[in-house]
Amino acid sequence: MDSPGPRAPDAFEWAAHRATFPIFRSSIYFNTCSLGALSTRVEAAVGRFLTLWHEHGASAWYGPWWDTMGALRTRCAQAIGAEPDEIALFPSITAALTAVASAFEYRDRPRVVMSRLEFPTTVYQWLAKRGAGVEPTILPGGDGLTMRVDAYAAATDRRTQLVVASHVYFTSGYVQDLGAMSAIAHAHGALCVIDAYQGTGQLPTDVHACGVDFLVTGGLKWLLGGPGVAFLYVRRALHDRLHPNDVGWFAHRDQFAFRTDAFEPADDARRFEGGTPSVAALYAADAGLSVVQELGIDRLRARQLDLVGDLIDRLRAVGLRPRVPTDLSGHAGIVTVPVPDPSAVVTALRQRRIIVDSRPGVVRLSPYFYNTIEDNRAVCAALREALAAPAPAS
Numbered sequence: 001m002d003s004p005g006p007r008a009p010d011a012f013e014w015a016a017h018r019a020t021f022p023i024f025r026s027s028i029y030f031n032t033c034s035l036g037a038l039s040t041r042v043e044a045a046v047g048r049f050l051t052l053w054h055e056h057g058a059s060a061w062y063g064p065w066w067d068t069m070g071a072l073r074t075r076c077a078q079a080i081g082a083e084p085d086e087i088a089l090f091p092s093i094t095a096a097l098t099a100v101a102s103a104f105e106y107r108d109r110p111r112v113v114m115s116r117l118e119f120p121t122t123v124y125q126w127l128a129k130r131g132a133g134v135e136p137t138i139l140p141g142g143d144g145l146t147m148r149v150d151a152y153a154a155a156t157d158r159r160t161q162l163v164v165a166s167h168v169y170f171t172s173g174y175v176q177d178l179g180a181m182s183a184i185a186h187a188h189g190a191l192c193v194i195d196a197y198q199g200t201g202q203l204p205t206d207v208h209a210c211g212v213d214f215l216v217t218g219g220l221k222w223l224l225g226g227p228g229v230a231f232l233y234v235r236r237a238l239h240d241r242l243h244p245n246d247v248g249w250f251a252h253r254d255q256f257a258f259r260t261d262a263f264e265p266a267d268d269a270r271r272f273e274g275g276t277p278s279v280a281a282l283y284a285a286d287a288g289l290s291v292v293q294e295l296g297i298d299r300l301r302a303r304q305l306d307l308v309g310d311l312i313d314r315l316r317a318v319g320l321r322p323r324v325p326t327d328l329s330g331h332a333g334i335v336t337v338p339v340p341d342p343s344a345v346v347t348a349l350r351q352r353r354i355i356v357d358s359r360p361g362v363v364r365l366s367p368y369f370y371n372t373i374e375d376n377r378a379v380c381a382a383l384r385e386a387l388a389a390p391a392p393a394s
């Protein structure tokens with residue numbers, strides 16, 4: 001007889017998980033793609049950090065705090081199919097990308113291929129290096145929803161250093177094909193950088209199988225860990241080939257030797273790291289990631305597809321036109337709805353204790369496992385009312 005596989009949480013268990021996110025006691029939260037909701041587990045983990053600080057002062061560093069850094073690298077590696085020595089820790093995506101960008105010379109390969117649909121910080125990283133010889137190539141955003149693989153292929157050549165793409169595009173929810181991105185880069189001797197901040201937690205990811213060279217992600221959104229921790233994956237074969245020059249003492253092979261005569265980079269991905277992390281944020285990130293891991297990314301994806309499909313149907317039923325593809329298998333949990341005055345709608349919904357956000361021209365909703373069909377019903381009714389109400393006199 002087949003052994004039973006992992007059992008999917010039933011409706012009651014999803015409700016039990018929702019109950020550990022106190023925001024739902026007073027509000028309906030639909031903005032995980034900006035900031036994941038705070039769970040009681042994450043709150044308790046930050047409390048533990050404070051207690052250790054109280055009780056042990058600096059000696060907490062050399063015990064539990066240091067161990068938490070290691071545990072976090074391991075958890076992140078598990079979430080994306082990597083090994084812990086391929087993970088470096090940073091305070092933000094920007095800091096991680098800066099370390100990556102600092103590992104290249106750009107003289108023979110000045111071109112960096114990106115798209116207009118990236119999150120701005122990703123593009124600014126290389127736009128700001130024009131004076132240092134970088135040739136940023138920004139692909140037009142097409143329909144504003146999808147970014148076709150062919151566009152990256154056409155723009156990549158033997159002068160390309162990096163192909164940079166999102167796993168999930170932050171305004172559209174479109175899911176990029178990571179295997180195709182790395183194949184395009186590698187066909188021309190270039191490397192591929194993936195911004196997976198909107199992907200990890202929402203989508204199963206296997207960095208080894210898809211062959212990407214770098215992947216940045218972090219705790220803020222779908223990993224439920226709040227601000228302050230980002231992760232950089234660096235493919236192991238690149239470790240000894242690359243010498244980032246934007247580094248700090250955490251990147252040294254023998255950090256606690258405190259040598260100042262020479263910089264010897266760590267053998268693993270830590271060679272990209274900078275300075276002292278925010279330890280409270282490490283505790284929060286570790287606890288948030290543990291929730292996601294326990295639920296299982298495949299289960300989360302299945303539940304989210306159900307919620308997103310239902311939300312789209314209900315939005316259409318109230319006369320709205322969500323910008324989503326017909327086939328949701330290439331789409332993540334970000335649903336944008338064009339409206340005439342997005343920030344007025346966000347404010348109107350906030351008055352009804354429904355939290356959504358806006359981007360130029362659209363209201364953005366991002367359901368996650370803790371949302372329910374009842375939340376979908378409520379947000380659609382509130383949107384209908386807010387859009388029917390006359391605009392306040394200015």
Ligand SMILES: Cc1ncc(COP(=O)(O)O)c(C=O)c1O
Nearest residue numbers: 092093094119121170195197198
């Ligand atoms: C895809 C993506 N990348 C990067 C960022 C932000 O990066 P940073 O950590 O540098 O603020 C965001 C949003 O916060 C994002 O949605």
